[in-house]
Amino acid sequence: MPTLQQRGKVFEANSHDDKDLGFSHSEAMIEHATFQSNAETPPLIDEAKVLRKMDLHLIPILSLLYLLCFLDRGNIGNAKIEGLLDDLHMTGAQYNMCLTVFFITYSTFELPSNLVLKRLRPSIWLPTIMIGVGVVMTLMGIVRNYHGLLIARIFLGVAEAGLYPGVAFYITMWYCRHEAQLRQAMFFSAASVAGAFSGLLAFGIAKMDGVAGLEGWRWIFILEGILTVCVSIAAFFVISDYPATASFLTEEERAWVIARLRAQYAGNVEVSERFQWRYLWQALSDFQIYLSLIVWYGIVCPLYGVSFFLPSIIKDLGYSSSNAQLLTVPIYVTAAAVAVVSAWLSDRAKQRSPFLLFHLSCIVIGFTIVIASAGKGVPGVVYAGIFLAVSGIYPALPGIVTWLSNNLAGEYKRATGMALQIGIGNFAGAMASNFYRTQDAPSYYLGHSLELGLAVAGLVATICLRFVYQRINKSRSAKGTEGLVAEEIARMGDKSPAFRYIL
Incomplete structure (x- = not known):
């Protein structure tokens, strides 16, 4: 394993990148002095130990916040089968509209939020937006009509917009390309755990029907919203900003983490990046953003269709509301593990x-089973098909997020590209909110067929994206970097002939 001194050579060459990774110029000089003072007897860095420390300090709090975020986003599906529509005198179409408007504001505010995160401290920005989520969720518990619920869902989209793209980008500021997907999956698995947790919580909280004169579904919103606010306040004191200021790492470990992050791009990152509009244009004009969006739609439309309608789909198979809530649990737990x-x-x-x-194929096969079995009086087979589809959906999403982030070089371009992928991609939620119509119960042929078609499109786009990456890598290997100076290569980012796309 390389010594710190060896790693320090890479760090020394990049120590003037004064703002990236939250590392100021003065701090760079301090760390540089540390390298010099330890040059004769450099300590060894235990890579596994440092990664373990990072995992323990970063992933649990991020996962908990996203669990609560996804819980608050999807618990309207649990509230629906506990009487929300009847108590607010809403139609199925109005319910679908409440789901749809969430994604309009949610998608619109994701890119601005990521740019704000790049300028502000994550330990301030991420807990702040989650407090907003908790407040809006709590207020949803006291709405009295359709319009009140509609407005609440609009503001919930604004509040939640920054968390997922923000954390997805934040993880890339700590981990190297070949380490990122496990951490993205550990973080995103909170969504599938939220699905299981949501069913269990709804099952228990619904028993509070009549307490303080409120219906059970209202208590689902109120208690889960209060919990979100409490955890978000604690997060101010738990989240670390960037490697350069991480108090849980030693000086040597902080420098080593920064050095390896720099080294992985081998000069393909422009020095001292500041936001410029050309970074936005670079992302907007990059082919891989759009192919990855097709893959994203093939995953996220089924994801939201399931998260919003799974309790209703299972209930319409002939199960009671309580059993439908509980039957969602094993599906989500399995998806998280996979x-x-x-x-x-x-x-x-x-x-x-x-x-x-592989995972997109599971989605396709799962929905094929569901369509073939729906309305045939075999609820167990339909349930098995849904089980297979969900087991493909939740592993696939961190896969496509990580794949794109691995192949975008330059922090502002990566932040922008990931926000575009997630922001534009989350209009899929607005689409999926209208796939499962009340009049299509219990077979839901339209919804299942649309999900199947999008999953097939995602499968084809994945094959195309890999093929294009392979062609470009092969071409770059043949051409090399002859005739280009280091500054030109650095400005090119992932378009550099020295950069290789991960397949």
Whole structure:
């Protein structure tokens, strides 16, 4: 394993990148002095130990925040089967509209939020937006009509917009390309755990029907909103900003983390990046953003269709509301486990597309089973098809997020590209909110067929994206970097002939 002195050579060459990773110029000089003072007897860095420390200090709080975020986003599906529509005198179409408007503001505010995060401290920005989520969620518990719920969902979209793209980018500021998917999956698995947790919580909280004169579904919103506010306040004191200021790392460990992050791009990152509009244009004009968006739609439309309508789909198979809530639990728990195992294997193999192809195939096969079995009086087979589809959905999403982030070089371009992928991609939620109509119950042929078609499109786009990456890598290997100076290469980012796309 390289010594700190060896790592320090890489760090020394990049210590003037004064703002990236939250590392100021004065701090760079302090760390540089540390290297010099320890040059004769450099300590060894235990890579596994440092990564473990990072995992323990970063992933649990991020996962908890996203669990609560996804819980607050999707618990309207649990509230629906506990009487929300009847008590607010809403139609199925109005319910779908409440789901749709959330994604309009949610998608619109994701890119601005990521740019704000790049300028502000994550330990301030992420807890602040989650407090907003908790407040809006609590207020949803006291709405009295359709319009009140509609307005609350609009503001919930504004509040939640920054968390997922913000954390997805934040993880890339700590971990190297071949380590990122496991951490993305550990973080995103909170979404599938939230699905399981949501069913259990709704099952228990619904028993509070009549307490303080409020219906059970209102208590689902109120208690989960208060919990979100409490955890978000604690997060101010738990979240670390960037490696350069991480108090849980020693000086040597902080410098080593920064050095390895720099080294992985081998000069393909422009020195001292500041936001310029050309970074936005670079992302907007990059082919890989748009192909990855097709893959994203093939994953996220089924994801939101399931998260919003799974309790209703299971209930319409002939189960009671309570049993429908409980039957969602094993599906989500299995999906979380598969996501983590798949990500671990993907990081070890340093390959993304083979695993994406496998999980997208599971989605396609799962919905095919559901469509073939729906309305045939075999609820167990329909349930099995949904089980398979969900087991493909949740591992696939961190896969496509990590794949794109691995192949975008330059922090502002990566922040912008990831926000565009997630922001534009989350209009899929607005689409999926209208796939499952009340009049289509219990077979829901329209919804399942649309999800199947999008999953097939995602499968094809994944194959195309891998093929294009392979062609470009081969071409760059043949051409080399002859005739280009280091400054030109650095300005080119992931378009540099020295940069290789991860497949």
